[in-house]
Amino acid sequence: MTDTASTALDRTLPARDFVYDEQDRRMVDTLKVLAADAVEKAGHGHPGTAISLSPVAWQLYQNVMHLDPSDDRWEGRDRFILSAGHASLIQYLQLFAAGAGLELEDIAALRTEGSLTPGHPEYGHTHGVEVTTGPLGQGLAMAVGFAYEQRRLRGLMDPDAAPGTSPFDHHVFVLASDGDIQEGVSSEASSLAGHQELGNLVVVYDANRISIEDDTDISFTEDVAKRYKAYGWHVQEVDWSNGAQGHEVTEYTEGVQDLYEALVAAKAETGRPSLIKLRTVIGWPSPTKQNTGGIHGSKLGGDEVVGLKEALGFDPQKSFDVDPEVLAHARSISERSAAYRETWEAAFAAWREAHPENARLYDRLASRELPAGFEDAFPSWDADEKGVATRAASGKVLTALAPVMPELWGGSADLAGSNNTTMEGEPSFIPAHRSTAAWQGDPFGRTLHFGIREFAAGAIVNGITIGGLTRAYMGTFLTFSDYMRGAVRLAALMGTPAVYVWTHDSVGLGEDGPTHQPVEHLAALRAIPGLDVVRPADANETAWAWRTILQHRDRPAGLVLTRQNVPVLPRGTEGFAPADGVARGAYVLVDGADASGAAAPARVVLIATGSEVSVAVGARELLQAEGVPTRVVSAPCLEWFAEQDEAYRAEVLPDGPGAPVRVSVEAGIAMPWHELTVTQSSRGARVSLEHYGESADGPHLLKKYGFSPENVADTARGLL
Numbered sequence: 001m002t003d004t005a006s007t008a009l010d011r012t013l014p015a016r017d018f019v020y021d022e023q024d025r026r027m028v029d030t031l032k033v034l035a036a037d038a039v040e041k042a043g044h045g046h047p048g049t050a051i052s053l054s055p056v057a058w059q060l061y062q063n064v065m066h067l068d069p070s071d072d073r074w075e076g077r078d079r080f081i082l083s084a085g086h087a088s089l090i091q092y093l094q095l096f097a098a099g100a101g102l103e104l105e106d107i108a109a110l111r112t113e114g115s116l117t118p119g120h121p122e123y124g125h126t127h128g129v130e131v132t133t134g135p136l137g138q139g140l141a142m143a144v145g146f147a148y149e150q151r152r153l154r155g156l157m158d159p160d161a162a163p164g165t166s167p168f169d170h171h172v173f174v175l176a177s178d179g180d181i182q183e184g185v186s187s188e189a190s191s192l193a194g195h196q197e198l199g200n201l202v203v204v205y206d207a208n209r210i211s212i213e214d215d216t217d218i219s220f221t222e223d224v225a226k227r228y229k230a231y232g233w234h235v236q237e238v239d240w241s242n243g244a245q246g247h248e249v250t251e252y253t254e255g256v257q258d259l260y261e262a263l264v265a266a267k268a269e270t271g272r273p274s275l276i277k278l279r280t281v282i283g284w285p286s287p288t289k290q291n292t293g294g295i296h297g298s299k300l301g302g303d304e305v306v307g308l309k310e311a312l313g314f315d316p317q318k319s320f321d322v323d324p325e326v327l328a329h330a331r332s333i334s335e336r337s338a339a340y341r342e343t344w345e346a347a348f349a350a351w352r353e354a355h356p357e358n359a360r361l362y363d364r365l366a367s368r369e370l371p372a373g374f375e376d377a378f379p380s381w382d383a384d385e386k387g388v389a390t391r392a393a394s395g396k397v398l399t400a401l402a403p404v405m406p407e408l409w410g411g412s413a414d415l416a417g418s419n420n421t422t423m424e425g426e427p428s429f430i431p432a433h434r435s436t437a438a439w440q441g442d443p444f445g446r447t448l449h450f451g452i453r454e455f456a457a458g459a460i461v462n463g464i465t466i467g468g469l470t471r472a473y474m475g476t477f478l479t480f481s482d483y484m485r486g487a488v489r490l491a492a493l494m495g496t497p498a499v500y501v502w503t504h505d506s507v508g509l510g511e512d513g514p515t516h517q518p519v520e521h522l523a524a525l526r527a528i529p530g531l532d533v534v535r536p537a538d539a540n541e542t543a544w545a546w547r548t549i550l551q552h553r554d555r556p557a558g559l560v561l562t563r564q565n566v567p568v569l570p571r572g573t574e575g576f577a578p579a580d581g582v583a584r585g586a587y588v589l590v591d592g593a594d595a596s597g598a599a600a601p602a603r604v605v606l607i608a609t610g611s612e613v614s615v616a617v618g619a620r621e622l623l624q625a626e627g628v629p630t631r632v633v634s635a636p637c638l639e640w641f642a643e644q645d646e647a648y649r650a651e652v653l654p655d656g657p658g659a660p661v662r663v664s665v666e667a668g669i670a671m672p673w674h675e676l677t678v679t680q681s682s683r684g685a686r687v688s689l690e691h692y693g694e695s696a697d698g699p700h701l702l703k704k705y706g707f708s709p710e711n712v713a714d715t716a717r718g719l720l
Contacts, residue, residue: 008347011171012164012268014064016336018260023329024062028055029312030322031093036286036308037319038089038110038117039299045111045119048283048295050089051308053175053206055256056278060173060204061094062330064263066344068337069100072128075366076344078170079130079146079467083139083186084177084206085120086297091129092117099331101127108320123466123494131466132494135486137183138459139174140203144189145463145472146172147201147273148448152429153468155444156406157358158351163199163270167348171267172467174203178216181205181224185486188456190273194232197431197443199270202263208282214293215247225277234272236262239279249281249291285311365407365469368553377404378547381539383570390610391503391561393539395420397546402426402446408550410473410499411448413457418563419475419503422447448472454480458487458500462556466496471550473499478518478560481525491556492530498556499549505535506667507689507705508611509563510698517693523671525558526638532557534637536582537589537613538568541636544582548640560610564698567614585640586652589613590620592629592660601660602631604716605653607676608665609635611702612687616665618709623716630716631660638672656681661719663687665712667702683719687712 031054039045061067065078082091089110096102102116109115116126120134130146133139150170158166180186193201205224209216229235238258241249259278266274283295287307300308306316315321352359364371377400381388401408402423409429412421428441429448435441439449450457457474464472481488481502491498507517525533534549534557536542542561549557569589570576581587592602604623608616613634620630633652635641641649653676654660662684664673670688677684689705702708 008343009165009167009169011066011169012270014260014264014267015066015340016063018257019063020256023326024058026323027097027326027330028058029314030326031058031097033309033312033314034093034107034320034322035089036300036305038107040302040305041108041319042111043299045089045299046086046297047089047300048210048286048289049084049087049177049206049208050093051286051295052208052280052282052284053087053090054093055254056204056206056259057090057094057175058097059256059260059263061098062333063260064267065173066170066337066340067098067100068341069098069331069334072100074341076167076170076341076348079143079172081130081139081143081146081172081174082121082133083137083143083174083180085133085135085139087177088117088119088121090175091121092126095126095128097327097330098333104320104322131463132490135490136177136179137186138486138490140176140180140186141189141456141459141487142463142467143172143174143201143203144193144198144456145460145465146467147193147198148196148429148460149464149468149470149472150200151198151443152409152464152470156470157362158355159444167344167351170200172201174201176203176205178207178209178211178220182220185455185459188453189460190228190233191231192450192453192456192460193273194228195434196429197232197271198273201273202266202276203274204263204276204278206280207277208280209247210282210291210293210296212293212297217247225275228275232272234266234269234274235277236265236274237277237279238262241279241281247291252281252284287311361406362469370551371404373404374550375547377401378543380543381568383573384568387565387567388539389562389565390536390539390542391418391420391563393542394501394546394559394561395422397543398422399424401546405471405550407470408473409446409448409470410461410475411450412475413450413454413480414452415476415503416447416449418477419501421473421475421501448474450474454483455487458484458491458498461498461500462487462491462494462496465498466494471497471499473501475501475503477504477516478502478521479504479516481521481558485524488525488531488556488558489528492528495530495554496556497553500556500558501561502558503561504563505560505610506562507693507701508667508698510701511695513695514692518668519689519692520669522560522666522668526672530555532637532639533560534558535560535610536636537608537610537634538566540568540571540579541582541634544579545636548583562611564611566611569614569617581634582636583640584644584648585637585642586633586635588652589632589634590617592631593624594629595627600629602629602654603660603720604628604630605633605660605662606630606665606712606716607633607635607653607662607673610666612665612667612707615702615707615709615712619712619716622709622713628716628720638676655679661685661716663712663716663719665707667705667707685715685719687715
């Protein structure tokens with residue numbers, strides 16, 4: 001069905017018909033020269049690809065993509081991701097040419113402190129940069145997440161509009177290098193993109209066959225076009241080398257119209273993602289360094305810059321020289337963009353009028369507000385010694401949130417039943433004809449299936465979360481967080497609020513053995529600045545962990561959950577605190593008491609996380625029975641605790657003369673705990689695991705390795 005909200009739009013068409021007049025050519029040549037000048041001034045950088053891809057990026061920015069140079073957050077824009085982030089000048093120069101926030105002095109300040117033109121594009125730092133790129137392959141993988149998000153948001157807002165006619169239709173364009181295509185994460189994500197039939201994704205692959213080690217034939221000779229066809233992509237090839245066989249190119253033609261027509265065909269393909277394999281010569285027309293590794297990641301050198309400028313008809317004695325008339329011609333894009341935006345705004349207004357309820361949802365998502373009923377949606381559990389696995393509690397939380405938070409969606413890397421990441425009754429996000437006996441869905445569904453592709457799953461969730469208005473999560477086992485660490489680090493660097501659900505969190509998982517039993521992972525993840533690592537103690541802490549994570553919009557979080565059941569601790573009785581202390585990272589779960597049960601200053605503080613909190617509670621009972629007042633601190637998130645004021649931290653963990661001894665209890669290496677257990681005034685110890693596990697019953701292993709009330713109590717006694 002097509003309604004009045006969408007009849008004026010056709011997002012399958014390019015921004016305008018092909019135009020490449022003399023002023024366009026002159027501006028593109030100017031950008032090539034500026035790329036050489038900028039790297040020469042900086043003394044380092046990646047000029048070659050920025051030089052040879054200037055006409056490619058020009059076609060995208062000036063002729064193909066819909067954008068508003070004055071507003072890089074406009075919902076109706078197409079998204080551009082420079083996966084080859086080392087060639088950041090490609091994007092900076094187009095933003096300069098379009099008048100989108102960068103000026104000539106910014107180009108001249110490339111790679112210098114405080115500039116808007118850092119060595120790689122950085123999200124939140126430079127207007128017009130959608131996502132931080134540089135670690136190769138991740139830009140392309142996150143672009144797949146952008147394409148996922150566009151389709152999901154379209155399903156929430158305007159599902160009945162014909163393809164390409166909704167104000168929520170846009171395309172995601174990617175420039176990728178040989179290095180991006182070689183990285184495994186791009187293969188994982190591209191396979192998923194083909195499977196998902198993401199017709200809103202267009203990748204231009206710059207097949208220049210040069211990397212830092214020069215000719216890529218030394219390590220990379222596969223047929224990329226055939227590989228992407230096998231993935232189910234729409235593949236086109238454009239060859240500016242005029243059919244050169246091998247690496248030597250004797251005749252080179254920048255066939256920009258051929259490229260434009262390929263881009264138009266890619267936009268028109270709504271049922272498959274598109275790859276355009278573009279054969280280029282890196283650094284063309286640099287006279288002696290083109291087509292060599294010498295121009296990939298180093299400045300050209302004075303003589304080569306002179307030769308480039310002479311080849312393009314520029315005065316070799318001038319640097320950062322831009323013809324004002326040519327620049328003004330380039331910046332006329334603002335007038336074309338404004339005219340299109342008026343059309344889009346009219347369609348958007350008509351959509352709002354026709355869909356008032358969806359418009360209210362859109363306004364809430366755009367303002368980053370949590371929904372009404374959010375706080376009341378979370379389940380709670382009564383005390384239960386038999387307990388509940390925190391992974392199971394997490395699944396109950398997600399199902400409870402489903403009707404309240406339509407923007408929340410996610411899934412697992414082929415471990416849905418183990419990770420408990422499926423909201424009950426929610427359809428899969430999948431072309432309907434790809435449904436299976438176990439999983440039914442549609443293109444606008446909610447349950448994600450990443451297959452066994454942890455790195456891509458992390459990158460896609462990053463792209464979903466930073467690329468639009470929805471919030472996504474993914475799940476795998478904690479030990480496999482190693483496979484996706486690059487994506488986790490990049491999320492932390494960008495401050496994107498992705499959620500990673502990591503289950504099977506210790507040797508307590510049991511018989512799967514040491515390959516699946518995390519030991520060093522909590523410490524390694526806590527070492528990532530800007531990542532919240534949250535390990536709740538029981539079902540109620542799990543609900544509060546989700547609640548707190550979803551209230552944060554400025555950082556990613558890893559939710560670390562048990563396979564095995566853990567007791568649901570009493571709350572509000574027997575001296576136990578409610579679980580809302582989770583939001584502060586660490587809190588007094590139960591305090592010290594004298595023989596009569598009255599509060600007494602603690603002589604021992606036991607600090608524990610996750611499944612070890614109940615062990616600490618058991619150790620407290622032993623110590624209390626001996627007349628040793630003992631406090632148990634549950635510390636599900638050290639990052640949140642570090643954010644609390646000094647007074648609160650001192651209240652939870654007293655220090656100074658006569659302070660209690662401290663013992664940390666966590667089934668992983670002790671590295672993160674020295675800061676909290678060793679002070680000038682307090683003696684401390686750590687019950688930890690400094691070796692790999694083995695294949696055996698989980699409770700048996702925990703007891704064998706010292707995670708028992710008896711051993712924890714004995715460790716505390718040794719400090720008294």
